[in-house]
Amino acid sequence: MSRLYMIYSALVAGGLAVSSITGWSPFTPYDEVKGVPKSVRNNPGAYRSHYAGYARYLGGK
Amino acid sequence: MNPAGPRKGFVPKAKALNCPNCGSQIELRALGAAASVICRYCSSTIDASHPQLRVIAQWQAAMTVEPVIPLGSRGKLQGVLWEAIGFQQRGITVDGTNYFWREYVLWNPYHGFRYLSEYNNHWNFVTPLQTLPQNTTANAMPGVRLGNTGYRHFQTARAYTWFVIGEFPWMVQVGEAVDAADYVAPPKMLSSETSDNEVTWSESEYLPGAAIWQAFGLKTPCPPPAGVFANQPSPYAGRVAGIWKFYGLVCAGLLAMMLFFAITARRQQALDQKFVVQGGRAAGERSFVTEVFPLEGKEDNVAVRINADVANRWVFLSMALINEETGQAYDFGQEVSYYTGRDSDGDWSEGSRSEEVLLPGIPGGRYYLRVEPETDAAQAGPIPVRIRVVRGLPYNLRYFLGMLLVLIPPVWVSIRSAAFEAKRWGESDYAGGSSGSEDGE
Numbered sequence: 001m002s003r004l005y006m007i008y009s010a011l012v013a014g015g016l017a018v019s020s021i022t023g024w025s026p027f028t029p030y031d032e033v034k035g036v037p038k039s040v041r042n043n044p045g046a047y048r049s050h051y052a053g054y055a056r057y058l059g060g061k
Numbered sequence: 062m063n064p065a066g067p068r069k070g071f072v073p074k075a076k077a078l079n080c081p082n083c084g085s086q087i088e089l090r091a092l093g094a095a096a097s098v099i100c101r102y103c104s105s106t107i108d109a110s111h112p113q114l115r116v117i118a119q120w121q122a123a124m125t126v127e128p129v130i131p132l133g134s135r136g137k138l139q140g141v142l143w144e145a146i147g148f149q150q151r152g153i154t155v156d157g158t159n160y161f162w163r164e165y166v167l168w169n170p171y172h173g174f175r176y177l178s179e180y181n182n183h184w185n186f187v188t189p190l191q192t193l194p195q196n197t198t199a200n201a202m203p204g205v206r207l208g209n210t211g212y213r214h215f216q217t218a219r220a221y222t223w224f225v226i227g228e229f230p231w232m233v234q235v236g237e238a239v240d241a242a243d244y245v246a247p248p249k250m251l252s253s254e255t256s257d258n259e260v261t262w263s264e265s266e267y268l269p270g271a272a273i274w275q276a277f278g279l280k281t282p283c284p285p286p287a288g289v290f291a292n293q294p295s296p297y298a299g300r301v302a303g304i305w306k307f308y309g310l311v312c313a314g315l316l317a318m319m320l321f322f323a324i325t326a327r328r329q330q331a332l333d334q335k336f337v338v339q340g341g342r343a344a345g346e347r348s349f350v351t352e353v354f355p356l357e358g359k360e361d362n363v364a365v366r367i368n369a370d371v372a373n374r375w376v377f378l379s380m381a382l383i384n385e386e387t388g389q390a391y392d393f394g395q396e397v398s399y400y401t402g403r404d405s406d407g408d409w410s411e412g413s414r415s416e417e418v419l420l421p422g423i424p425g426g427r428y429y430l431r432v433e434p435e436t437d438a439a440q441a442g443p444i445p446v447r448i449r450v451v452r453g454l455p456y457n458l459r460y461f462l463g464m465l466l467v468l469i470p471p472v473w474v475s476i477r478s479a480a481f482e483a484k485r486w487g488e489s490d491y492a493g494g495s496s497g498s499e500d501g502e
Contacts, residue, residue: 008470012463012466020455044433049381
């Protein structure tokens with residue numbers, strides 16, 4: 001049994017434990033934007049999400 | 062190779078004599094034990110047991126081979142000091158091609174004769190057997206058993222002696238032919254040699270070339286072995302079963318971790334809000350914000366679950382999860398669409414009224430959602446929508462991905478091991494496309 005494999009397995013298990021605790025994932029379905037003004041709460045139209053206006057499925061068989 | 066041990070009452074001595082054919086000096090190292098000696102100058106085979114060294118046969122050397130281990134040199138193998146006293150090159154012919162290997166006669170006055178064989182720089186220490194192995198048939202393959210070890214048949218071939226020099230414990234001659242059969246259980250190998258009047262068995266143990274070089278103090282560079290030899294120990298032997306066993310333990314551990322985190326997951330219901338999206342060409346700003354809600358903990362995932370009562374239409378939500386205190390926003394979008402109908406194939410449906418977006422690694426804090434809904438302008442009528450935000454959901458898929466990651470080394474080792482064995486058995490009588498018993502080394 002290779003010690004290298006033990007270390008590799010421990011790293012994978014450790015990474016999974018950390019990602020379970022922090023909720024981290026390499027796949028993020030969002031874009032991060034910093035410095036959104038507080039005025040957005042009073043005027044939601046003042047902020048446009050990156051996803052606004054995205055093409056979408058128009059449905060139907 | 063004929064088994065021969067030291068004779069009772071044998072006193073080791075070396076004697077310098079002259080070849081009765083050419084007169085050259087011959088040194089007899091295993092005097093009284095060797096049956097024949099081959100003159101290195103005229104290639105005559107001389108009866109070493111005859112007082113006047115009678116010439117038995119004379120032949121013209123078809124080839125001259127220089128032994129890698131000079132005759133007369135001594136080396137310690139398996140705790141015993143051996144002297145190389147004889148050398149022969151043997152070979153088989155397959156499809157018109159000659160395959161040669163070399164054998165050295167080793168002599169120690171207290172331990173008798175042993176042999177070293179070498180093929181493509183794979184070495185074996187060979188001991189004559191005093192007991193007969195038992196024939197077996199394991200896994201429909203012929204084999205033999207000696208003690209507790211089973212050996213699988215590897216190959217049988219007609220082997221010829223092409224070149225000899227030095228002393229031998231039997232009357233060796235160029236052109237001598239035997240039927241040689243090998244049975245392997247790496248690093249061991251049993252070999253039988255059948256001639257007209259006898260069958261001899263020997264046991265070989267694989268040795269790396271470096272051990273030979275070190276033992277005999279050879280000054281030339283030790284060449285690396287080529288290919289895989291019949292009884293060469295696999296570098297993966299014993300590792301395959303071990304690594305799969307460890308993999309099983311790792312999987313059990315990962316499943317236990319998954320269970321633990323599934324049980325202890327936070328599952329904080331942070332927001333549950335309903336609203337209505339107006340269809341058609343609604344005037345004014347459609348976007349709105351939810352109430353502020355706390356997300357507990359330092360960092361964790363956030364699931365945004367959307368239920369929209371859509372029927373043959375869609376609604377798309379452009380959303381931003383915004384930290385009220387820091388202004389950090391996480392932009393994402395999700396469509397909810399559901400279509401049903403009926404055609405020649407019968408009833409059909411596509412999409413779902415419920416969707417979920419999992420946002421990983423969101424720091425704790427006070428957040429709100431900015432939601433900007435869109436829908437088909439051509440379809441009027443309200444769409445009831447419910448948004449729920451849940452903090453800290455277990456995400457079990459990652460553990461199965463982890464199992465796949467940990468699976469890579471066992472699969473890799475298994476493939477390499479199988480490739481090594483395929484190379485080994487590719488040289489045997491059982492290789493794919495083998496033409497039978499003439500295949501050999």
